[in-house]
Amino acid sequence: MRILPGEQTKYQANSQPATTPTHGIRRTPTTRSTSIVKCRDVLNGNRDGVLNKAANDVTRFTHRLRKDSNLEVKSMGADGNCLFRSVADQIYGDQEMHDQVRERCMNYMSQERDHFGPFVDEDFDQYIERKKRDRCFGNHLEIQAIGEIYNRPVIIYQWKDDDAVEEIKLFEGAVEGEDNPPIRLSYHDKNHYNSIIDPDNPSVGVGLGLPGLHPMGVEKEMLNYVAEESMNERIEHDMMKLTQMESEANETEDMMNEMILEQSMREAEERIMRESQIEYMNQMYQSRRT
Missing domain, CATH: 1.20.5 (Single alpha-helices involved in coiled-coils or other helix-helix interfaces)
Structure with a gap:
């Protein structure tokens, strides 16, 4: 599991890999932490300033991403649901379906508590119930779950101070040989996600298991x-x-x-x-x- 820069959760090496899900999805082995810091979310920040810094960089970020990768930034609502909005836009083509993505994500994590539980420094059931609430920020644990649910790699793009775009792959995908396009998200100012679109290769519907789509x-x-x-x-x-x-x-x-x-x-x-x-x-x- 790749940790985004700025995340407070720390992992220490352990020889025992995480429990493999019963339905056969293969995960990249993750380490069990012996001194886990609670997975903190951006809940107490000034919501009026959520996009202040990102707004200053978004023009350069958008230009660089378009120039280097021919990708486009699609802005999502900044209401605490931005991660799930971005994923809903990637999967369904409609950010307003964020509530369905959130529910499916948290239900999956609840089922896979043996894998996700060790990385949460609070009662796991309370964590799940809290994250089910509207406007509750998502983090890298939810991104890991989302990648597993839809069996698609997850790539995060973020702006670096040296006028460059950093690309981070958080989930590699579970089935080798399948050409599943990645879920592309951008991460701004450590508190906001947007959807990244490849105009030449639409990927709406991948991972839903819909025959003939x-x-x-x-x-x-x-x-x-x-x-x-x-x-x-x-x-x-x-x-x-x-x-x-x-x-x-x-x-x-x-x-x-x-x-x-x-x-x-x-x-x-x-x-x-x-x-x-x-x-x-x-x-x-x-x-x-x-």
């Missing part, structure tokens, strides 16, 4: 889906408009029929009145002659 086709499939939905909406809109026009036409026809009927009744009434008046005048004329 090809990451390179995700964007195309999504565009086709959007186009189909747009066409369906257009057809539905046109049908509704046609129905409305027909309804309005029927209402207009009914109004015209009523007007015609009313006019006809009025004309008939006037005709009857004229005929009655003529008949009355004839009767008067005949009576005078007699």
Whole structure:
């Protein structure tokens, strides 16, 4: 397990490797600490200043990463969920699914307590419950678990003071020979994660075990889906408009029929009145002659 610069947890060598998970995932042997310092999270810092230093370097970092590796930085929300947001963006293409990534991660760590437990200097169950909470920062232990869950290497990019980008691989992947693209994250000012995108090699969906899903086709499939939905909406809109026009036409026809009927009744009434008046005048004329 590779430790990010600045992490407070210290590991000391031990001849016994960590317990191998029962479901067969192979881990790079990690050492058991004899003087473990609690895995501390950035919980008490000034959240208003979480990105202050990162903001000063992000332009140079983004430019250097694009120039050297043709990778792009995708900013994540700075609300304490940034690690899980970044992973959700890498896996699902949607950072708002961070709660699902967090839940799956912590459930996995709970199941693998024999492996992760020795690296936590507090009651392990309390640690799991705390990390399940929204806005609770994640750290390198969660990154290790995430790599194992999705069977993908995890690479962290961070800015160095000598105008360079440092690349750290935290998890190598579990199955040799499988071309699983890495989960790429950037680490800023020791308290914020962003998602790193390779525009030439989309990797959304890798590690989900979805049959028939090809990451390179995700964007195309999504565009086709959007186009189909747009066409369906257009057809539905046109049908509704046609129905409305027909309804309005029927209402207009009914109004015209009523007007015609009313006019006809009025004309008939006037005709009857004229005929009655003529008949009355004839009767008067005949009576005078007699």
